[in-house]
Amino acid sequence: MPRRHSYSMRFRCPKCHRAGSAKWEEHERIALPHGGHSAILKSVSEGFRAGPQDEITCAACAARVVFGHG
Numbered sequence: 001m002p003r004r005h006s007y008s009m010r011f012r013c014p015k016c017h018r019a020g021s022a023k024w025e026e027h028e029r030i031a032l033p034h035g036g037h038s039a040i041l042k043s044v045s046e047g048f049r050a051g052p053q054d055e056i057t058c059a060a061c062a063a064r065v066v067f068g069h070g
């Protein structure tokens with residue numbers, strides 16, 4: 001039976017420093033061409049928007065929130 005792990009992550013807008021949080025759900029069955037596990041964005045807190053590619057953008061200044069790059 002496949003198990004799903006969901007977790008939430010806190011982040012800040014790189015531009016206006018508004019704080020937010022996102023909820024993710026891991027899907028072990030999805031294989032990515034470049035390896036690694038895949039997580040699907042389930043929801044984001046108010047003030048942020050989730051895009052079609054699971055990207056998160058700030059609703060106030062439209063800056064894109066990037067994870068894992070510093």
Ligand SMILES: [Zn+2]
Nearest residue numbers: 013016058061
């Ligand atoms: Zn912002």
